[in-house]
Amino acid sequence: MSPVSTATSRLPRDFFARSSVDVARDLLGCLLSFGGVTLRLTEVEAYAGQVDPGSHAFRGETPRTRPMFGPAGFTYVYFTYGNHWCLNLVAGQEGTAEAVLVRAGEVVEGHELVRARRGNVAERDWARGPGRLGQALGMGGEHTGRDFCRPVLGEPIDLVVAEPARPVPAGAVATGPRVGVSGPGGDGTAYPWRFFLEGDRFVSAYRPGTVKRRRATAPRL
DNA sequence: ATACCGATTGGCT
DNA sequence: GCCAATCGGTATC
Numbered sequence: 001m002s003p004v005s006t007a008t009s010r011l012p013r014d015f016f017a018r019s020s021v022d023v024a025r026d027l028l029g030c031l032l033s034f035g036g037v038t039l040r041l042t043e044v045e046a047y048a049g050q051v052d053p054g055s056h057a058f059r060g061e062t063p064r065t066r067p068m069f070g071p072a073g074f075t076y077v078y079f080t081y082g083n084h085w086c087l088n089l090v091a092g093q094e095g096t097a098e099a100v101l102v103r104a105g106e107v108v109e110g111h112e113l114v115r116a117r118r119g120n121v122a123e124r125d126w127a128r129g130p131g132r133l134g135q136a137l138g139m140g141g142e143h144t145g146r147d148f149c150r151p152v153l154g155e156p157i158d159l160v161v162a163e164p165a166r167p168v169p170a171g172a173v174a175t176g177p178r179v180g181v182s183g184p185g186g187d188g189t190a191y192p193w194r195f196f197l198e199g200d201r202f203v204s205a206y207r208p209g210t211v212k213r214r215r216a217t218a219p220r221l
Numbered sequence: 222a223t224a225c226c227g228a229t230t231g232g233c234t
Numbered sequence: 235g236c237c238a239a240t241c242g243g244t245a246t247c
Contacts, residue, residue, distance in 0.1 A: 032224055045228070054228070056243095064243060081229050082240025088228085131229050141242095180228055207229090 011161045013149040016072035020046035020091040020098035024195045027089070027100060028163075029168035033160040034137045036113050038129055039105030040164070043196040043203045045178045047088070049097030051192070054181035057097035066145065068097040073149035075159065077139055084131030085139040089148075089161065103130045103179070103194075106202040113138075129204040176199040182209030 011030070016023055024046040032039045049068065056078065057068045064110045067076040068090055076088040076099050092098030107114050114136045118126050127133040148159040160211040175192045196203045 015231095047228075054227075058244070060243085078228080079242060080227055082242075084229055086228065100222070103228085178228070182227085209228090 009163050010149070011163060013071070013073040016089060016091050016149065017093060018091065019147050020048055020100050021193055023089070023091040024100045024193065025173060027102075028162070028173055028195055028197055029164045029166075031108070031162045031164060032102065032105065032161075033109070033158075033162070034139070035110075035158050037110030037137055038108050039133070039137070040202075041102065041105045042200045043104035043194070045101040045103055046091075046191075046193040047099050047101060047193075048193075049092070049099075049132060051067075054178060055097065055099075056170045057099075059068070061097070065097065068099050069095060070145075072098075073147060075146045075148060076143035077134070077141060079141060080131075085134040085143075086130040086140065087134055087137065087139050102133060104196070104202055104204045105133060106138065106200075124201055128202055165218055168197060172198050176206065177208075179204065179207055180209050182211065 001106070015026070021157050024044045027041050030041050032041055049057045050060065052058060052184070053096040057065050061069045064078060065076070067074050068088070070090060072091050074090045076090055077085055078088070079085055087102045088099040089102065090099050107123070107126050114126050115133055117138060125132060129135040143159075146157065146159065148157055148161065150157065174196055176194045177190075177192055177198070178194045201202055
């Protein structure tokens with residue numbers, strides 16, 4: 001039996017109610033289970049809500065970002081580029097709209113399920129990147145705004161975030177600019193809030209954010 | 222009503 | 235390394 005599959009203590013809401021940066025760092029190595037698939041988290045990013053130009057919540061609450069403005073311990077799943085569903089775990093105090101983007105992981109359980117969803121791609125790429133990870137887990141818009149800390153009441157919760165059997169050594173955690181975050185003052189280099197396991201194969205490739213172009217004038221036909 | 226764009230990915234040069 | 239795909243969210247007219 002693999003040591004990682006033996007850890008089963010669900011992280012409490014208090015764990016997520018801290019600053020997104022602290023939560024992100026501590027999530028590395030943790031086990032995230034959803035619908036029969038378990039990932040060992042290798043890469044995450046912190047977003048600091050309304051004071052963070054790179055955050056979806058920067059311009060205030062909208063129907064999409066509503067879960068971010070709620071209490072910690074809920075999901076925020078968003079759709080992007082016409083194809084991809086990406087998973088966030090809401091952090092911080094209610095109203096601050098902090099969240100942690102789950103960017104990559106290693107599949108440690110549910111290989112058959114993931115193989116079916118991800119097709120014939122290298123196992124290394126099954127959940128290496130937020131879009132791929134969402135697909136590996138079978139994430140969709142119906143999974144946003146879900147409480148993953150509440151123990152048993154109400155609708156079934158199939159998302160579990162648990163401590164690893166063995167915590168990752170502090171020296172194994174690396175930080176850097178966030179991936180793909182763009183815009184004036186919002187580029188990823190502004191905050192080194194990407195956390196990943198140094199040297200781990202299941203970490204996505206770094207890509208800098210694109211420089212935002214400004215169109216000269218509006219077409220206004 | 223409409224235009225712009227993205228916390229990405231996969232394919233091709 | 236470069237770039238098109240693809241469509242919901244958001245801002246704007």
